[in-house]
Amino acid sequence: MARLASQSKLGYYPTPSEVITHLRRSLRFEAGTRILDPCCGSGEALEQLTTGLPVNTYGIELEQNRVLDASKRLHSALWGDALRDVPVAYNQFDLIYLNPPYDFENGGDEKSQRLEFRFLRRFKSFLARKGLMIMAFPLSALKSEALVDQIARFKDLEIFAFPGELYEVFKQLVIVGRKDSCTKAAYEEQARYLEKIAGMPAAEVPAVVGTTERLASKEYKVALVRAEQQPFRFESYRLDPDTVDTAKSGVLTKALAFLEPPTMQKFRPLSSLRQGHLGMVVVSGQCNGLLITDTDEHRGRMLVQGYVRSSSKTVEEKEDDGTTISRTTRSYKAGLRVLYVDQAKIVTIAQGEDEQEETCHAA
Ligand SMILES: C[S@@+](CC[C@H](N)C(=O)[O-])C[C@H]1O[C@@H](n2cnc3c(N)ncnc32)[C@H](O)[C@@H]1O
Missing domain, CATH: 3.40.50.150 (Vaccinia Virus protein VP39)
Structure with a gap:
């Protein structure tokens, strides 16, 4: 053929x-x-x-x-x-x-x-x-x-x-x-x-x-020769757009399952996480909702939330032939918000900016 x-x-x-x-x-x-x-x-x-x-x-x-x-x-x-x-x-x-x-x-x-x-x-x-x-x-x-x-x-x-x-x-x-x-x-x-x-x-x-x-x-x-003790996962990364309905099909749950090891029991990172890695994990939202107690500095309970904000800037430039060209640059800034539960205080730490603090008021 x-x-x-x-x-x-x-x-x-x-x-x-x-x-x-x-x-x-x-x-x-x-x-x-x-x-x-x-x-x-x-x-x-x-x-x-x-x-x-x-x-x-x-x-x-x-x-x-x-x-x-x-x-x-x-x-x-x-x-x-x-x-x-x-x-x-x-x-x-x-x-x-x-x-x-x-x-x-x-x-x-x-x-x-x-x-x-x-x-x-x-x-x-x-x-x-x-x-x-x-x-x-x-x-x-x-x-x-x-x-x-x-x-x-x-x-x-x-x-x-x-x-x-x-x-x-x-x-x-x-x-x-x-x-x-x-x-x-x-x-x-x-x-x-x-x-x-x-x-x-x-x-x-x-x-x-x-x-x-x-x-x-x-x-x-x-014969049954396969490794029985290993968790079995038979899944494809490819998603069918016609059948993807995240609310009903469970596709999102399956996709998220790819991001996690099948079991944490024997899981050990190849090397310990450095600060940069931890930072990425936190700002990407993996730790959202986690309530941490800060025992070292006695600041009590902290609730963390990571975020990524996008912004764009448009600049207009005049060309030699008189036409105007607009250039738009999009940038992303990662950050972290920490709610100090016992002090009713929110601290925002944004990439490239100083820490900002605001006091929470009861509704
Ligand atoms: C030779 S046929 C074999 C079909 C069947 N296994 C059989 O023996 O009757 C090869 C099949 O592989 C599929 N195929 C080609 N490339 C593939 C890929 N990268 N991944 C999965 N399937 C593929 C083709 O669409 C085709 O249906």
């Missing part, structure tokens, strides 16, 4: 149902396992792979209409760019099924990497140790040394080709491997094998590696 046509569909090449049938026959799922398809399209592949099984399915998809369909088929489907909008959930999935767009990033300039490599490298970290990675990609992608290097790192790697006519268009391969330590010798042997396949005439590859029909007779265990 022409490059432009492929890009217009964002690389939508659904896995053929026959290939999913072969995969499904080979997989033995433990109940409760978590499965992710980072480029899930309309969710059909993952649905077919798991229908009727007691497992949890997750998908990410960039194209909005497809993600709507996927959300009806999977337990959770996120709208977003899987390479950027979804924060890494380390070691959280027991199986990843990856069929990424077949293309180069950034329009394919000299330095750009293959997207298959970018997706594999990123989503390997989502996979738990001993978790299973299954990936479909075109044979031509194996010309990328970076991709060969990533694939060769999986333990017990196996490679299959799409069967019969399904192989004809994109010459897709399917790899199955476990995320586990792989000896140097095994890595080198796997890398050599991948390079050998990459250098073969495409038509000979299915006979050498076998097709997914052979895969169907295998057995791969998909």
